[in-house]
Amino acid sequence: MNRMEELLRAFRNIADNPKAQLEKYRAEGKKAVGCMLYFCPEELVYAAGMIPFGLWGARTQAVEAKRYLPAFICSVLQTTLELGIRGAYDGLEAVMIPILCDSLKGMDGNWRYSVPHIPVIPVAHAQNRKTEAGVAFTASQYRKVKARLEEIAGRAITDADIRDAVSVYNARRAVMRRFLELCARKPGLLKPSERNAVFKSSCFMDVREHAGMVSELVALMEEAPAGEFKGPKIVTSGIMADHPNLLQILDDLGYAVVDDEVTHESLRFRADVPETEDPIEGMARQVGNIEGCSVLFDPEKNRGKMLVDLAKKSGADGVLLVLTKFCDPEEYDYVPIKRMLDAAGIPAIQVEIDQQTAENAQTLTALETFRGILGY
Amino acid sequence: MDDHIERKPAKIRLREIAEKATQDAWEAKLRGEKVGWCASNFPQEITTTLGIPVVFPENHAAGVAAKGGGQRMCEYAESMGYSSDLCSYSRISFAYAALKECPELNIPQPDFLLCCNNICNCMIKWYENLAVELDIPLLLIDIPHLDAFPCDEDRIRYIRAQFDDCIRKLEELTGKKWDEERFKEVMAISQRSSRAWLKAVSYAQYTPSPYSGFDIFNNMAVAVVARGTVEAAEAFEQLAEEYEENVKNGVSTFKAEEKYRVLFEGIACWANLSYTFKTLKNLGINVTATVYGPAFSFLYDNLDELMAAYSYVPNCNVFERELELRVNDAIRHKVDGAIFHINRSCKHWSGTLYEMERQLREKAGIPTVVFDGDQADPRVFSEAQYLTRIEALVEIMEENKRKGARK
Numbered sequence: 001m002n003r004m005e006e007l008l009r010a011f012r013n014i015a016d017n018p019k020a021q022l023e024k025y026r027a028e029g030k031k032a033v034g035c036m037l038y039f040c041p042e043e044l045v046y047a048a049g050m051i052p053f054g055l056w057g058a059r060t061q062a063v064e065a066k067r068y069l070p071a072f073i074c075s076v077l078q079t080t081l082e083l084g085i086r087g088a089y090d091g092l093e094a095v096m097i098p099i100l101c102d103s104l105k106g107m108d109g110n111w112r113y114s115v116p117h118i119p120v121i122p123v124a125h126a127q128n129r130k131t132e133a134g135v136a137f138t139a140s141q142y143r144k145v146k147a148r149l150e151e152i153a154g155r156a157i158t159d160a161d162i163r164d165a166v167s168v169y170n171a172r173r174a175v176m177r178r179f180l181e182l183c184a185r186k187p188g189l190l191k192p193s194e195r196n197a198v199f200k201s202s203c204f205m206d207v208r209e210h211a212g213m214v215s216e217l218v219a220l221m222e223e224a225p226a227g228e229f230k231g232p233k234i235v236t237s238g239i240m241a242d243h244p245n246l247l248q249i250l251d252d253l254g255y256a257v258v259d260d261e262v263t264h265e266s267l268r269f270r271a272d273v274p275e276t277e278d279p280i281e282g283m284a285r286q287v288g289n290i291e292g293c294s295v296l297f298d299p300e301k302n303r304g305k306m307l308v309d310l311a312k313k314s315g316a317d318g319v320l321l322v323l324t325k326f327c328d329p330e331e332y333d334y335v336p337i338k339r340m341l342d343a344a345g346i347p348a349i350q351v352e353i354d355q356q357t358a359e360n361a362q363t364l365t366a367l368e369t370f371r372g373i374l375g376y
Numbered sequence: 377m378d379d380h381i382e383r384k385p386a387k388i389r390l391r392e393i394a395e396k397a398t399q400d401a402w403e404a405k406l407r408g409e410k411v412g413w414c415a416s417n418f419p420q421e422i423t424t425t426l427g428i429p430v431v432f433p434e435n436h437a438a439g440v441a442a443k444g445g446g447q448r449m450c451e452y453a454e455s456m457g458y459s460s461d462l463c464s465y466s467r468i469s470f471a472y473a474a475l476k477e478c479p480e481l482n483i484p485q486p487d488f489l490l491c492c493n494n495i496c497n498c499m500i501k502w503y504e505n506l507a508v509e510l511d512i513p514l515l516l517i518d519i520p521h522l523d524a525f526p527c528d529e530d531r532i533r534y535i536r537a538q539f540d541d542c543i544r545k546l547e548e549l550t551g552k553k554w555d556e557e558r559f560k561e562v563m564a565i566s567q568r569s570s571r572a573w574l575k576a577v578s579y580a581q582y583t584p585s586p587y588s589g590f591d592i593f594n595n596m597a598v599a600v601v602a603r604g605t606v607e608a609a610e611a612f613e614q615l616a617e618e619y620e621e622n623v624k625n626g627v628s629t630f631k632a633e634e635k636y637r638v639l640f641e642g643i644a645c646w647a648n649l650s651y652t653f654k655t656l657k658n659l660g661i662n663v664t665a666t667v668y669g670p671a672f673s674f675l676y677d678n679l680d681e682l683m684a685a686y687s688y689v690p691n692c693n694v695f696e697r698e699l700e701l702r703v704n705d706a707i708r709h710k711v712d713g714a715i716f717h718i719n720r721s722c723k724h725w726s727g728t729l730y731e732m733e734r735q736l737r738e739k740a741g742i743p744t745v746v747f748d749g750d751q752a753d754p755r756v757f758s759e760a761q762y763l764t765r766i767e768a769l770v771e772i773m774e775e776n777k778r779k780g781a782r783k
Contacts, residue, residue, distance in 0.1 A: 126520070335505065
């Protein structure tokens with residue numbers, strides 16, 4: 001096994017074993033705070049000397065969660081709540097819950113009664129996020145979050161702490177963007193499942209450790225010969241593209257993911273936090289700079305334009321829209337975005353993914369067909 | 377006194393006001409004025425003060441569904457690529473924006489969109505898509521879900537800034553000018569309407585209730601579309617007077633013996649309104665509590681309170697506040713049970729109802745049932761399930777009454 005294989009295996013191992021990661025950090029005397037889905041202010045957790053820990057559900061069956069959530073709430077939240085109830089997140093000091101979609105708006109209430117031993121820290125972002133009033137509001141909410149984190153950490157979080165955290169996080173964003181670029185430049189070097197593990201592992205790792213491993217991988221990818229890739233190249237888009245069966249199908253059918261507009265993947269790394277005098281203001285401004293996500297106000301559907309650009313720039317043959325079942329922001333976006341892709345002459349297909357399903361025969365058929373459509 | 381006797385009944389006046397609001401928008405459109413599509417919980421003080429004609433896609437969708445067009449319009453939107461998982465109001469709206477007319481109910485097409493997400497973020501996605509489909513401007517007043525009660529100063533400041541920004545943009549868009557004096561007048565009238573609406577609704581605390589709870593679903597349309605008009609204020613005041621008179625005379629618009637009093641949670645199933653109502657009526661069940669009273673009354677004494685008031689709509693409150701409103705209403709209006717509509721369209725509202733049901737049952741000491749339905753898509757509703765659940769509720773309420781009588 002060469003070093004690149006070792007690294008990729010390590011990323012996968014971490015991505016598949018979040019509980020072991022949590023226990024490892026706790027054994028080191030570190031506290032961890034859950035960050036449910038998208039755009040929680042991780043830098044503040046890190047500035048307090050704690051580990052932000054991503055909660056994005058898992059492939060499991062929701063049973064206890066069904067006492068709280070109707071069946072038509074997405075499986076990401078169903079399984080996240082299920083894991084909380086089952087005790088999988090025991091050891092987290094608190095969980096941050098944003099309110100960026102309607103299903104999340106109900107999560108804080110449900111969580112408080114179903115997982116009472118892990119306190120909730122609500123995170124509100126402005127949807128009019130590019131305006132000064134919006135930035136000021138998001139910043140005000142981040143300050144509230146900061147105060148809660150200080151209680152948990154048992155110490156003050158200074159502006160210098162936040163600036164350091166922002167700097168570390170921006171450095172990781174930079175190396176992740178190099179990784180993205182290399183995935184586009186050298187298709188086939190990493191399988192889709194390997195590429196996913198690099199992103200997913202970031203949810204369960206100290207940012208410096210993760211950045212260090214990615215830097216090493218990036219250096220090896222730079223050195224690796226580009227080779228000739230003969231399979232279909234795609235850009236993925238959606239909240240998550242993480243289901244093991246989906247990744248296996250993409251691997252088996254020889255797809256290469258040359259770029260993505262996936263919230264769980266590149267959208268967390270595309271926009272740096274601007275370095276401002278008040279570092280929290282910079283963090284709030286970053287929310288206004290993020291494009292491509294269905295849960296952030298996007299009156300001109302820049303997401304569609306961005307997706308068309310990503311597909312063109314990366315030389316993709318087509319776009320795979322990964323719909324998290326019952327995610328209404330994604331379902332709304334599908335219609336205008338598909339039309340924009342059609343208008344640009346970019347072939348696109350949507351597959352619906354539910355974290356609770358073990359069987360994905362339909363996805364296999366769809367992606368086999370799509371490969372044919374793309375001429376492979 | 378003679379004048380009083382000769383007045384049209386309030387419900388007729390209210391219906392006429394709602395119809396006139398749409399008619400006014402049509403006439404404005406014909407005059408060449410710009411007409412907006414507006415979210416039901418958008419601060420109407422802005423549009424009323426500026427004199428900007430608006431119509432309400434949520435009311436339109438409910439009206440289309442009540443007249444039998446819900447399924448056809450939803451299916452049309454699905455043929456456009458929209459998932460059947462999406463809010464049925466929005467599906468009807470997408471279909472209408474594409475078709476431009478429908479036999480059940482027509483409203484003018486929009487020149488701009490006024491969105492407010494205090495009831496749900498689905499509104500944002502719905503209006504984003506309309507803005508792109510129709511290539512028209514979209515103004516959003518973002519009211520973030522509350523994490524505590526009352527509304528905090530950060531939110532008030534943010535809402536206020538958007539309020540001011542929205543006025544400026546609407547002035548540019550329509551050429552109309554903001555008038556502070558008119559604004560004060562509109563606020564005063566809106567308060568008058570809201571107080572009268574709340575007063576009218578509160579008469580359900582009497583036993584028997586002087587009105588059928590389903591009347592609220594019809595009358596609230598005016599609370600949405602014309603809260604800031606004198607006509608609406610007067611009609612609501614008249615409604616309250618009529619209910620008071622009914623209480624004195626021991627009569628009711630509920631035309632059956634009121635054997636049981638219930639809280640109805642959720643939006644009405646507009647496409648199945650008749651069945652849902654008659655099933656209750658036939659069993660002697662009157663709805664004496666809904667969250668719609670407080671939902672469409674916005675009480676405030678100053679500008680900051682006005683901003684906060686728009687964050688107190690159902691779905692925007694923190695869970696514990698939502699629960700408190702229901703428990704208080706259930707107790708004050710002496711309900712024997714509660715019916716929870718798990719509305720397939722509404723992820724946020726439905727997403728907390730199981731816990732709400734458990735806690736209401738315990739805190740108000742009443743039996744509860746849930747049923748599956750939808751606000752406008754009849755395919756989701758099952759008459760058999762609804763009937764079975766309601767019958768089960770009646771059995772428990774009956775047993776409770778028997779035990780109570782024995783004590």
